[in-house]
Amino acid sequence: MSTIEEVMREFEEIIPSNTAAGQSVQERIIQLLEELRFEDRDVFGIRLALEEALVNAIKHGNQMDPSKTVRIMCRAGFQKVRIEIEDQGEGFHPADVPDPTADENLERPCGRGIMLMRAFMTSITFNPSGNCVILEKVRSEPEAESETAQSA
Amino acid sequence: MTQGNRRLDIEEVNGVTVARFTDKKILDESNIQIIGNQLFSLVDDDHRQKIVLDFTNVEYLSSAALGKLITMDKKVKASGGKLRLCSIRSDIKEVFKITRLDKLFQILDSRDKAVEGF
Numbered sequence: 001m002s003t004i005e006e007v008m009r010e011f012e013e014i015i016p017s018n019t020a021a022g023q024s025v026q027e028r029i030i031q032l033l034e035e036l037r038f039e040d041r042d043v044f045g046i047r048l049a050l051e052e053a054l055v056n057a058i059k060h061g062n063q064m065d066p067s068k069t070v071r072i073m074c075r076a077g078f079q080k081v082r083i084e085i086e087d088q089g090e091g092f093h094p095a096d097v098p099d100p101t102a103d104e105n106l107e108r109p110c111g112r113g114i115m116l117m118r119a120f121m122t123s124i125t126f127n128p129s130g131n132c133v134i135l136e137k138v139r140s141e142p143e144a145e146s147e148t149a150q151s152a
Numbered sequence: 153m154t155q156g157n158r159r160l161d162i163e164e165v166n167g168v169t170v171a172r173f174t175d176k177k178i179l180d181e182s183n184i185q186i187i188g189n190q191l192f193s194l195v196d197d198d199h200r201q202k203i204v205l206d207f208t209n210v211e212y213l214s215s216a217a218l219g220k221l222i223t224m225d226k227k228v229k230a231s232g233g234k235l236r237l238c239s240i241r242s243d244i245k246e247v248f249k250i251t252r253l254d255k256l257f258q259i260l261d262s263r264d265k266a267v268e269g270f
Contacts, residue, residue, distance in 0.1 A: 019181045043245045048236070051179050051214045059181065088249055101252040107226065109219035112251050119250045 009036070010075040012056030015063040017070060017087075020055035029074050029083065034076055039140050046081065046137050052113035053085045053133050060130055061087030083135045091130030122148075159187045161204035162194075168267045169194060172206035176215040191225060198250030204266040208239040216221035220252060225257065234258075 009032055015021035029050060029055060033043050054070070063066040068088040075082045100111045117124045125134045153189070160171040171194060178184060194200045205221070221237075228235040236258045250256040260266040 023180050041243065048214065048247070051212075055181065055214070061195065105192060106252060106256055107222055109222045110215070112215035112218060115251065116247065 008075060008077045010073070012073045014069050014070065014071050016080065017058045017064050019055065019058055019068060021052075022058055022070070025072050026050050026054060028081050029072075029076075029081075032074065032076050033081060036076055038081070039142060042137060044139050046083075046135075048120050049117040049135050049137075050083065050122070053083075053118050053135060056113055056133075057085050057087035057089075060092070063089065078139065080136065080138050085135070086127075086132035088132050090126075091126075094126050095129055104105030157186075158190065159183075160190050160194075164168070165263075168202040168204055168270050169198075169200045170204045170206055170263060170267065172208060173210050176209055176211045178210060178217040178266060184214070184216045184220060188223070191220060191224045195224070195231055195233070195240045199231070201228070201231060202270045203228060203233065204236045204238055204263065205218050205239070206263050207237060207244065208263075208267075210244060211241070213244060213247065215251075215253050217258050218247070218251065221257070222253070234270060236260055236266045236270075 011028075012021070013025050013028070015025055017049045026047065030043060030047055033046060038046070054072075057070045058064060061071065065088075070088075071084075071085040071118045094114055097106075097114055098105050099110060100108065100115055105111065114124075117133075121139075122138045123134075123136045125136075126132065159174055161174055163170045163172070171191070173187070175187070178186070178187060188240045191205075194203060205224075225235050239262060240259060245254070245259070248257065248259065
């Protein structure tokens with residue numbers, strides 16, 4: 001039986017290594033999520049995670065090198081969105097990034113991007129070389145409905 | 153004025169400088185750089201010591217923006233001043249909580265509370 005859940009929208013974009021191009025693809029994804037009526041708090045978290053992932057790819061991965069590009073693949077349905085972001089840098093090991101919430105790191109001005117992605121997405125996965133991240137978010141239940149479910 | 157468009161509305165309230173962000177989204181590196189420079193100028197050029205950052209308009213902010221706030225806090229403390237944040241919406245408060253930066257910054261619910269008892 002065909003259901004509304006099976007409707008999938010997807011696109012792939014290859015952008016240059018500048019943050020303005022990153023903003024533009026970010027807007028395209030957010031617009032798609034709004035069309036799919038994702039909850040505001042989901043959209044907030046996904047935008048934040050996208051910003052962090054795109055800045056990582058453009059700035060840290062490709063080092064803003066104009067000869068390098070970033071590939072973004074987005075696949076969204078009513079239940080879930082999956083975004084793959086791949087740069088042409090050398091990659092990194094996420095485990096090597098120090099815990100930004102440790103007392104000794106609290107005043108460091110950087111190093112919080114991955115943690116925010118993890119906090120706001122359902123899952124984030126890096127490929128073995130660390131130059132590609134997959135962000136996944138499963139749609140949250142609408143607030144009113146989850147309250148009803150709890151009281152039922 | 154060499155800083156281009158102002159990204160902060162500045163007001164003096166009882167000797168306290170209240171700087172309200174005008175942007176809804178504090179995202180994008182170049183944007184954050186400009187906002188950071190305007191913030192730092194309050195300390196480096198204007199020598200202000202009691203500063204409240206008002207987040208009423210802010211709907212999004214990234215980790216790069218958090219980095220600028222941390223640097224701002226260090227600058228203010230180094231000059232013997234105090235920095236407070238106020239009027240942060242719940243989504244963004246969660247960002248401060250997750251990163252434990254709610255322990256580093258003094259965060260108050262409203263501008264009035266932030267200006268009080270400096």
